[in-house]
Amino acid sequence: MWRNEPTFVVQPSTMEVEMSELTKQSCEACSADAPTVTADQKQALGKDVPDWQEIELDGEEQLQRVFKLKNFAQAQAFTNKVGDLAEEEGHHPAILLEYGKVTVRWWTHKIGGLHKNDYIMAARTDAAYKDMQ
Numbered sequence: 513m514w515r516n517e518p519t520f521v522v523q524p525s526t527m528e529v530e531m532s533e534l535t536k537q538s539c540e541a542c543s544a545d546a547p548t549v550t551a552d553q554k555q556a557l558g559k560d561v562p563d564w565q566e567i568e569l570d571g572e573e574q575l576q577r578v579f580k581l582k583n584f585a586q587a588q589a590f591t592n593k594v595g596d597l598a599e600e601e602g603h604h605p606a607i608l609l610e611y612g613k614v615t616v617r618w619w620t621h622k623i624g625g626l627h628k629n630d631y632i633m634a635a636r637t638d639a640a641y642k643d644m645q
């Protein structure tokens with residue numbers, strides 16, 4: 513017979529839930545006339561990817577994060593994971609692969625700036641990095 517043992521469900525913290533929100537989302541189709549994110553959206557979305565910097569390069573706003581890895585082979589493996597993610601979503605970053613270091617930049621080429629998709633992919637990149645630790 514099933515003993516009615518109490519089952520304790522561990523509730524993720526709101527932060528984890530928020531973080532997991534973006535990592536669970538997929539990129540939405542975005543056309544060349546899609547708007548870039550507003551300042552308010554940047555503020556709200558930025559909270560889910562706190563380790564990323566908003567930079568401007570060639571007049572285009574981008575998200576950038578430098579990931580530290582143990583050596584070149586680990587950096588290469590992480591680069592490939594990010595590349596696979598990008599192919600899956602049809603949304604691609606700029607990646608600089610160095611010994612023990614990978615610099616990733618996300619932005620949406622067709623709108624020349626930041627779209628919600630870039631925040632989703634930044635969160636997914638963080639999750640891929642976490643999986644490698």
Ligand SMILES: C[C@H](O)[C@H](O)[C@H]1CNC2=NC(N)=NC(=O)C2=N1
Pocket residue numbers: 602603604605618619620621622623
């Ligand atoms: C045809 C192809 O789907 C488009 O060119 C995609 C490819 N990957 C992309 N990646 C990014 N970051 N921005 C884009 O606008 C983009 N467009």
